Each structure stands twice: as C-alpha cells, then as structure tokens.
Amino acid sequence: MLRLLIVDDEQIIRESISQMIDYGAIGYEVIGTAKNGMEAYDIICDDYPDVVITDIRMPILNGLDLIERSMKLDSRITFILLSGYNEFEYAKQAMRYGVRHYLLKPTDKNELIESLTTIRQERLLEDDARKVQQQKFLRSLHTPLEQSFIMEALERQDSFPSVFQKYRELLVLPAGCRCACICSFVEENHLKQFMNDMRKVLEAFKIPLQFSVIYVKNTVVLIFPVSTLAVQEQIEEAVTAFQYPGQPVSFEADFLCRENGEKLFQDIIHKISRFERILLISETGESHEIRNHIASPWMVRRLEDSISSAADTSQASALLQSVFMDSMPLSSARNLALSLFLQGGLVQEKLSTDAACDFFRRVYSCDRVSGLRKLLETAILPREESGSQKAVSNISLLKSYISQHLDSENLSLKWLAENYLFVSVGYLSKQFIKEEGMRFSDYLNKERMEEAIRLMAFYRNDNIKLIARQVGFGSNPQYFSQVFKRYTGLPPTEYMEQLKK
Numbered sequence: 001m002l003r004l005l006i007v008d009d010e011q012i013i014r015e016s017i018s019q020m021i022d023y024g025a026i027g028y029e030v031i032g033t034a035k036n037g038m039e040a041y042d043i044i045c046d047d048y049p050d051v052v053i054t055d056i057r058m059p060i061l062n063g064l065d066l067i068e069r070s071m072k073l074d075s076r077i078t079f080i081l082l083s084g085y086n087e088f089e090y091a092k093q094a095m096r097y098g099v100r101h102y103l104l105k106p107t108d109k110n111e112l113i114e115s116l117t118t119i120r121q122e123r124l125l126e127d128d129a130r131k132v133q134q135q136k137f138l139r140s141l142h143t144p145l146e147q148s149f150i151m152e153a154l155e156r157q158d159s160f161p162s163v164f165q166k167y168r169e170l171l172v173l174p175a176g177c178r179c180a181c182i183c184s185f186v187e188e189n190h191l192k193q194f195m196n197d198m199r200k201v202l203e204a205f206k207i208p209l210q211f212s213v214i215y216v217k218n219t220v221v222l223i224f225p226v227s228t229l230a231v232q233e234q235i236e237e238a239v240t241a242f243q244y245p246g247q248p249v250s251f252e253a254d255f256l257c258r259e260n261g262e263k264l265f266q267d268i269i270h271k272i273s274r275f276e277r278i279l280l281i282s283e284t285g286e287s288h289e290i291r292n293h294i295a296s297p298w299m300v301r302r303l304e305d306s307i308s309s310a311a312d313t314s315q316a317s318a319l320l321q322s323v324f325m326d327s328m329p330l331s332s333a334r335n336l337a338l339s340l341f342l343q344g345g346l347v348q349e350k351l352s353t354d355a356a357c358d359f360f361r362r363v364y365s366c367d368r369v370s371g372l373r374k375l376l377e378t379a380i381l382p383r384e385e386s387g388s389q390k391a392v393s394n395i396s397l398l399k400s401y402i403s404q405h406l407d408s409e410n411l412s413l414k415w416l417a418e419n420y421l422f423v424s425v426g427y428l429s430k431q432f433i434k435e436e437g438m439r440f441s442d443y444l445n446k447e448r449m450e451e452a453i454r455l456m457a458f459y460r461n462d463n464i465k466l467i468a469r470q471v472g473f474g475s476n477p478q479y480f481s482q483v484f485k486r487y488t489g490l491p492p493t494e495y496m497e498q499l500k501k
Contacts, residue, residue, distance in 0.1 A: 037066040073410075073412045
C-alpha cells in the first residue's frame with residue numbers, strides 16, 4: 001500500500017477528496033490530512049508519505065515551498081497539485097521539481113484515480129528495478145554473507161529460526177531451496193577435481209547451485225534443486241562413477257530433502273557443527289575457511305562479546321583498533337566488518353533490506369581499513385551495553401546530535417536513521433514517540449525555537465535572518481517566522497522588540 005497525504009486549506013475539500021474514492025481498492029492508505037503547508041510538512045517529516053495531494057496556494061508555506069522542502073527530505077515523494085484555471089504559472093514552476101501530475105479544481109474523480117493509478121504503476125516498476133539491482137548487489141557479496149550466516153548459525157543453534165530469517169533475504173535464497181546432496185569419502189586432495197566434475201554434471205542437467213559448496217572432513221555438501229527422483233538417481237550414479245588416481249573407495253551420494261529452506265539449513269548446520277574446520281567454496285572455486293572453535297581469535301561472536309562487555313566506548317574503540325589494524329588485508333577487514341554488523345544485533349529491529357544494503361555499500365566503498373574502523377565505531381559502539389549499565393539509547397544519541405547540529409537545514413529523521421544510527425526510519429519514528437511523547441518534527445522545532453529565543457536574548461540587536469540561519473532555516477526565514485509565531489504566539493520581530501523593552 002502506498003501512503004497518501006491530503007493537503008488543502010478548505011475542510012470541505014479535504015473531506016471530499018478523502019471520501020471521493022475507495023483508496024484501498026487501488027493500493028493506497030490515507031495516513032492523514034493537513035490544513036496548511038506547515039502542518040503538512042510536519043507530517044511529512046515524521047511519516048514520510050509516498051504521495052501528497054496538495055493545493056498550490058496553501059497558507060503558511062505554499063505548495064511550491066512545501067514541495068521544495070519535502071524533496072530535500074525524501075526525493076521519492078510524488079506530488080499531485082490541485083489548482084484553479086488561472087494558476088498555470090505555478091504549475092510550470094512545480095515542473096522544475098519534477099512534478100508531473102496537475103489537476104484542476106474542482107477535482108474530477110476519474111482524473112484523480114488515473115493519476116494515482118499511474119503513480120502506483122510507476123512505483124511498482126521502480127521497486128522491481130530496485131530489487132533486481134539489490135539482488136545483483138547482494139549476489140556479489142554472497143560469499144562473505146554466507147560465511148557470516150554459517151558462523152552465526154553455528155554459534156546460535158538454539159535460536160536458528162531467527163538467524164535464518166535474518167539472512168534469508170540478504171542471501172537471496174530462492175523459495176525452492178530445500179534439497180542438499182551430501183557426497184561422502186571425498187578426500188581434500190581430490191576436492192578440486194571432484195568439484196569440476198560435479199559442476200559438469202549439474203550443467204548437463206541445467207541445475208544451478210543455490211549456495212556455496214560446504215566441505216567438512218571428506219564430505220561435500222551441495223545445495224541445489226532436484227525436481228524428480230529420476231534426476232536424483234542419475235546424479236547419484238554420476239557421483240559414484242567418478243574415479244581418480246589414489247582414490248581408496250568409491251564416492252557415495254545421498255540426498256537430504258526438507259519441506260523448506262529453514263529446516264534444510266538447520267539440519268546441515270547440525271551435521272557440520274561437530275567439525276572444527278569448515279571450508280566454504282565459492283562459485284569461482286575460491287575456498288574460505290571457517291574455524292568452528294571457541295578459542296579461534298576470529299570468531300566474530302567472541303569479538304562482538306568483547307566489544308559489548310567493554311567498560312566504556314573508549315575501551316571498545318581501542319579493541320576495534322587492535323583488530324582492524326591498517327596492515328590487515330582490506331578484503332578480510334570487509335568480511336569481518338560485515339559479520340560484526342550482522343551478528344552484533346543491529347538488525348534486531350527488522351532493519352530493511354534497503355538499509356542493510358546501504359550499510360554494505362558503505363563497507364565496500366571504504367578503500368582503507370581505517371575507514372572501515374571509523375564506520376564500525378559509528379554503527380556499533382553507541383548501541384552496545386557496557387558492563388551492567390545500559391549504553392546510550394538511539395533517542396539519546398539522536399537528541400545529542402540535534403543539539404550539536406541545529407544549524408543544519410537538512411536535518412531530518414530519515415537522514416539520522418539511515419546515516420547515523422543505521423536503523424529503519426519507521427522504527428526510529430515509533431521509538432521517538434514512545435520515549436519522548438511527541439513527534440520528531442515537534443521536538444526538532446521546539447529545540448530550534450528555544451535556541452532562537454536564547455540567541456535573541458543574547459544578541460538583542462541582531463538580524464532575524466542571521467538567527468534563522470543559526471537554527472536551520474537559512475534558506476527560508478519566512479518559514480522560520482511562521483514556526484516561531486506558532487511556538488511563541490508572536491512574530492520574531494515583535495518578540496525581539498519585547499526583549500529590548
């Protein structure tokens with residue numbers, strides 16, 4: 001469902017548009033209405049609608065200003081403009097912001113449905129294209145993601161379902177991923193030749209591998225779909241027919257088939273959990289070793305536990321520096337950073353795949369280990385618990401950041417969620433309301449107005465525009481005046497005059 005906001009200064013028009021059509025039937029949810037541009041902007045700051053229907057001539061922040069400010073928060077918001085016959089110049093200005101949907105008043109029901117349907121179809125196409133790109137990107141990371149999955153699954157077998165759910169979408173596992181072929185008596189000196197021959201067999205049947213090959217002490221585990229028992233038998237016959245010099249016994253192949261992927265991987269993890277050394281062999285034939293031993297220095301969970309039990313963030317930061325040394329190979333540092341992010345509890349709030357991919361891109365855009373270390377310090381350290389004391393919460397961190405960056409005009413909950421706290425904006429919005437008892441936009445405006453009042457009291461003869469700039473309204477002092485009057489009951493100039501008296 002796409003989220004829809006309706007904005008108009010006339011109540012009868014807001015109600016008429018709200019009741020004009022069955023929005024649910026065309027894939028929309030009306031999240032609210034607003035009577036002016038300022039009220040609409042506050043809703044957008046907190047709820048991030050997908051589509052906004054707004055009149056051009058709005059009181060307290062007109063339609064064009066609302067579009068401009070909203071686009072800075074989220075460029076994906078689509079606007080439908082409502083206007084009279086004599087306001088085409090406004091429409092031309094709106095086109096500069098990419099607005100393509102323009103309806104004349106009184107609003108025609110069929111035209112509105114057509115616009116909303118077009119927008120939804122475009123969004124669906126965009127989402128499909130984004131998912132294709134996203135899956136392509138995740139496939140490029142499949143080996144480190146698979147490593148992290150196996151390591152965490154081995155560590156948390158008692159809570160395997162939650163581990164599997166976390167990784168299922170990130171690993172791009174197909175719905176039919178529920179069969180594994182377990183080949184026995186494959187000595188490691190024959191492993192490379194065995195894998196080459198096995199790939200030829202699968203290519204002959206046009207069967208794709210759905211996961212990197214797992215190897216533990218003379219046993220190869222291959223995960224791929226098998227449509228019929230006949231194909232299964234032919235693959236078993238092919239495996240037993242492989243012959244190599246010095247091969248002591250014939251290879252054997254058994255199939256492990258379960259009702260779903262979760263059950264399949266749970267059984268595989270259980271089978272390999274008793275082995276200390278596990279090899280993960282990628283599609284290119286590259287081997288990655290996993291040490292399944294509690295004393296191994298590279299057990300990610302051990303490192304995560306050490307960070308979480310540090311006395312303070314300085315000690316935890318020092319621990320990260322001792323591990324992510326500049327001499328460490330960048331590829332190893334990236335894999336470890338990825339595992340720390342995934343296993344460190346950062347996705348417990350159901351972080352979206354979009355947000356996870358955004359973090360992964362940041363990891364792989366770092367060209368130095370020092371950059372990775374700094375990224376992890378931002379993403380992990382503030383969220384851990386230190387000894388018996390609970391670490392600083394998301395909201396405390398957010399409030400602290402706001403107090404230090406009130407002059408930033410583009411400060412938004414979305415940016416803070418995705419670039420500072422690495423959580424979903426929806427989760428952060430609900431958490432903020434729960435802890436603070438108010439919406440983020442109300443809190444931000446309150447902080448800005450209180451700072452403006454403090455500056456006015458200190459610089460009584462200063463320019464209002466300068467004060468507006470200091471509290472994040474640099475490009476729109478008029479909007480600052482509107483917010484200030486709503487907060488104090490007086491325009492800034494009158495408030496300044498009262499202070500002088």
